[in-house]
Amino acid sequence: MSINEIAADRRTFLKVAGIGLLSVASIGSLAGCGTRTELVASGASSVKLPAFVPADGLAPDLAGTAGGVPAAYFRYPANPVRTVTTPPLKGETFTAITNIFGPPPNGRDSNPAWQEIEKRLGGRVDITAVSADDFTTKMNTTIAGNDIPDLMLDDGASIPDTIGFLESKCQDLTKFLSGDAIKEYPNLAAIPELYWRQTVRNGKIYTIPIPRGGSAGLGFYNAKRFEDVGITDTSAIKDADEYLSVMKELTDAKANRWAFGASSFGLSTFHQLFGVPNQWREDGGRLTYSFETEEYLDSIQFVQKAASAGYILPGSESWTKSQMVNAFTTGQVAQIYDGLPAFFKSDGYGPTVPDSAPFLPFAAGGGKPTAWLDNILFARTMFKKNDAASIKKLLGVANLLAAPFGSEEYLLINYGVEGADYTLDGDGNPLPTPNALADTTVPWKYIAAPGPVLYLPGQDRIVTRAHEAYSALIPIGVEDPTATLFSPTNAQKGSTIRQAVGDATQDFIAGRKSLADVKAAIKTWRSAGGDKIRKEFEKALDA
Numbered sequence: 001m002s003i004n005e006i007a008a009d010r011r012t013f014l015k016v017a018g019i020g021l022l023s024v025a026s027i028g029s030l031a032g033c034g035t036r037t038e039l040v041a042s043g044a045s046s047v048k049l050p051a052f053v054p055a056d057g058l059a060p061d062l063a064g065t066a067g068g069v070p071a072a073y074f075r076y077p078a079n080p081v082r083t084v085t086t087p088p089l090k091g092e093t094f095t096a097i098t099n100i101f102g103p104p105p106n107g108r109d110s111n112p113a114w115q116e117i118e119k120r121l122g123g124r125v126d127i128t129a130v131s132a133d134d135f136t137t138k139m140n141t142t143i144a145g146n147d148i149p150d151l152m153l154d155d156g157a158s159i160p161d162t163i164g165f166l167e168s169k170c171q172d173l174t175k176f177l178s179g180d181a182i183k184e185y186p187n188l189a190a191i192p193e194l195y196w197r198q199t200v201r202n203g204k205i206y207t208i209p210i211p212r213g214g215s216a217g218l219g220f221y222n223a224k225r226f227e228d229v230g231i232t233d234t235s236a237i238k239d240a241d242e243y244l245s246v247m248k249e250l251t252d253a254k255a256n257r258w259a260f261g262a263s264s265f266g267l268s269t270f271h272q273l274f275g276v277p278n279q280w281r282e283d284g285g286r287l288t289y290s291f292e293t294e295e296y297l298d299s300i301q302f303v304q305k306a307a308s309a310g311y312i313l314p315g316s317e318s319w320t321k322s323q324m325v326n327a328f329t330t331g332q333v334a335q336i337y338d339g340l341p342a343f344f345k346s347d348g349y350g351p352t353v354p355d356s357a358p359f360l361p362f363a364a365g366g367g368k369p370t371a372w373l374d375n376i377l378f379a380r381t382m383f384k385k386n387d388a389a390s391i392k393k394l395l396g397v398a399n400l401l402a403a404p405f406g407s408e409e410y411l412l413i414n415y416g417v418e419g420a421d422y423t424l425d426g427d428g429n430p431l432p433t434p435n436a437l438a439d440t441t442v443p444w445k446y447i448a449a450p451g452p453v454l455y456l457p458g459q460d461r462i463v464t465r466a467h468e469a470y471s472a473l474i475p476i477g478v479e480d481p482t483a484t485l486f487s488p489t490n491a492q493k494g495s496t497i498r499q500a501v502g503d504a505t506q507d508f509i510a511g512r513k514s515l516a517d518v519k520a521a522i523k524t525w526r527s528a529g530g531d532k533i534r535k536e537f538e539k540a541l542d543a
Contacts, residue, residue, distance in 0.1 A: 046203040047174060049196045050182035053189040057081045058406035060453070062467045068194035068214045068373075069474045072454035072467040075427045077406040083187055084409060087122025088396025096151035097128040097142060098446040099135040105441040113416035113439040120409065121397055125151075129443050143169075150394060151447055154207055154380040160491040166206045171383040171391055174205045184392075185399035187407075191451045194474075198377050200484045203543075207380035208398055210449045215473040216375040217340030217358050218269045219262070224355040225250060225334040233360070235472065240273070240302055240364035247311040250334045258333050261316030262324055265303050265509055266337030268372075274299035274364045278372040282481035285541050287534050291501050291522055297515065302364070304509045317506065329353050339375065340473075343466055344454055350462035358469035361476075373477035381447055398448035405453040416440045429457040487536035489529050497528045 052066050058081065064071030108114045118124055128149065130138045136158040142148070143159070148169055159165050175181065182189045188208065195209040221234060229249040237243050247259035260266065276295045281288045290296055306312050313333055316324070321338075328336045329352060340358055342348045349356040361369040383394055403409030415422045415430040416439045422430040454463045454470075487494070504521035507513035 047200055047205060048179045049193055049200075050177045050191075050205070051180050051189060052191075052193050053183060053186065055083070055187070055190040055404045055407075058404055060406075062454075062464065064192075064451070064453070065471075065474070066192050067474055068192045068376075068451075068477075069470045070213060070452045070454050070467070071405075072463045073405065074460045074463060075457060076411070076424075076429050076455070078428050080406060080408040080411050082408040083403045084120065084396075084400045087120060088393050088400060089121050089123030091123050092393065093124040093126060094151065094390075094394060094397070095126050095128070095149040096447055097130065097138070097149045098151075098153040098443050099132045099155070100129040100441070100443045100446070101132055102441045103437065104129070106435075106438045111439050111442070112420045113412065114442050116412060116417055117442075117444065120400060120412070125397060125447070127443060127447075148384045150384050150386065150390075151397075152382040152384070153210075153446055154382050156377075156379065160488070162491070163202055163486045166201055166382065169385060170206055171385050172204045172206060173208070173383060173391070173395075176391060176395060177205050177208075185395050185402075187399045187402040187404060187450065188395070188448075190404055191402065194373070195376060195451065197479070198483055199380055201486065207382050208395075208402075208448060209380055210378045210446065211451050212375045212378050213341055213452050214373055214376055214470065215340060215371050215477050216268070217343075217469060217473060218272050218361055218371065219266060219335060219337035219359050220328070220343060220349050220353075220356050221335040221359045222328070222331065222353070222355050223357045225257075225331070235360040235362050235369065237362040239362070239366050243273075243362070243364070244302070244306060244309075244311075247306055248309070251311045253310060256332055258313040258316075259311040260306065260335045261313035261319065261327055261333035262337040263317065263319045263321070264506060265307065265312065265317045267300070267303065267505070268374075269335075269337045269359065270299045270303050270364075271296065272371055273361055273369070274302065275370055278374055278478045279480040280482050280537065282541065285538060287482070287537055287541070289530065289534070291505075291525075297518070298364070300505050300509060300518070301515065304511075307509055308511060317510065325349075328356070335359060340466070340469060341375075343469070344456050344459070344462050346456060348462075350465065351456075351459055357465055360469065360472050369476060371473040371477050373474070373479045376479075376483075378449075379446065401444050401448035402450045404450040405455065410450065413444050414440065425457075427457065481541075482537045485537050485540040487533045487540070489536055490533045493529055494533060497525050497530060501525050 058077060060071035061074045062072035105111060105114065128138070135155065139158045143165070177188070191209060191211060194214060195211040199205050199207045199209050226234065229246055231237065231246055237246065250259035251257065271290070274295045276293060276299055277288065277290045279290060281293065313327065316327070316333070324336055324338070327333045328349070338349070343350045343356070343358055361371055363369040381398070383391060400409055401413065403413070411430065415432070416436055418424070420433065421436040421439045422432050425431050454466050456463050501518070501521045504513055504518045508515055508518050
């Protein structure tokens with residue numbers, strides 16, 4: 001395994017152990033897997049999704065929902081339940097490839113957690129764990145050499161001919177998981193439908209999900225600063241005009257105080273407030289891309305107006321992450337954009353900025369607000385084509401690895417072996433030993449994982465606020481209607497041809513270009529491949 005070094009402190013342990021949500025994998029392209037020109041994929045409606053069956057005996061402090069709101073826990077449940085009593089394997093060895101984001105673990109022979117997990121599995125899983133930066137290259141080599149592992153991480157970007165690869169090399173899991181069939185694997189059945197919708201390709205369930213939190217949110221605000229100008233609930237802001245007035249009151253350049261600051265103007269916040277589509281909008285089988293809409297133009301004109309009025313800290317559009325964190329922590333800016341998982345980490349905004357809170361949306365034009373469901377999965381896991389008996393065993397492996405928070409297996413997979421890797425504090429929460437990081441970084445959670453939960457010991461207020469945010473965002477969340485579809489042109493050059501529109505937008509907000517320049521860039525995008533991407537996605541929808 002090749003991996004960057006991470007300091008072995010408690011905060012790193014919590015992150016590596018998965019207490020929080022996962023990071024996005026690298027982007028690349030795959031050589032040696034030919035791209036066809038008429039590939040299509042259908043939406044989740046064409047297949048019966050796995051039944052949702054909540055886990056038994058794991059009562060959270062704040063309940064989750066079938067729709068994807070994560071459950072919340074103030075402490076690790078006492079007397080953890082063992083969810084898998086019969087090992088799924090009988091001495092077999094299977095193979096897997098996944099990425100990894102931490103230091104390499106201790107080897108199997110000197111790693112008590114690794115040994116205990118494989119004892120529970122009843123066999124071995126030989127994992128090729130690859131640094132996220134090198135994952136695409138390794139996948140290229142693996143697939144080109146036709147040396148396909150039994151389990152493979154699909155980061156959504158490394159394989160341009162996704163459908164071709166799934167159909168030719170990967171197992172259709174539909175009959176094993178669709179509807180009530182999933183009840184054979186109770187831990188997988190406890191994953192809400194929101195996450196399973198993302199596993200459908202070409203009308204079939206080809207993968208299992210590795211869930212994240214559903215919505216990345218709209219960023220964070222300093223509740224004390226907003227209260228000082230009369231706002232105690234951001235979702236109660238009436239419309240864009242009132243919001244602009246609030247931004248004005250929050251700004252005092254002479255006192256080194258501004259309303260907003262974020263890299264690239266934090267456009268995700270404003271796009272969501274104005275109802276810009278989450279990637280694409282579908283209406284009767286016809287698709288419109290986000291920046292083709294009036295909502296997009298309205299949102300960037302609002303940001304340009306706020307920036308030119310001086311409510312957005314000049315230069316903040318070029319900030320690094322650390323510059324943004326510092327400006328928010330010191331109170332230089334009252335609002336920023338960052339992903340919602342950054343609120344409830346041990347070193348996140350919640351614990352380090354006491355007055356911080358997730359920004360909840362209002363509708364800029366009045367009416368009902370929306371949010372994006374833009375943080376649904378970390379990745380998916382593909383299964384190599386195999387006989388039914390082997391697939392069932394591998395699903396049994398995944399079922400054990402997806403043991404929910406509060407279970408005995410979750411404690412083992414994420415924290416290791418009690419005594420060797422952790423001890424329990426007075427409230428029953430695991431505390432890492434010096435060996436913990438090196439024993440618990442085997443990337444089991446990048447093969448299979450349960451639905452996310454909110455858990456930060458000793459920070460009940462932060463956990464409650466995060467739960468309130470998800471409870472507000474998930475029910476009004478809008479999914480990308482093309483998330484389960486495939487467009488060869490989008491895979492080949494989608495990000496490249498979108499870049500010019502993004503650049504023109506940034507230049508318009510900064511006062512260097514006009515709105516006409518943005519519209520011209522959008523027109524160029526259409527002719528450069530945008531219309532072809534639309535046509536391919538629409539063909540997939542029609543299918």
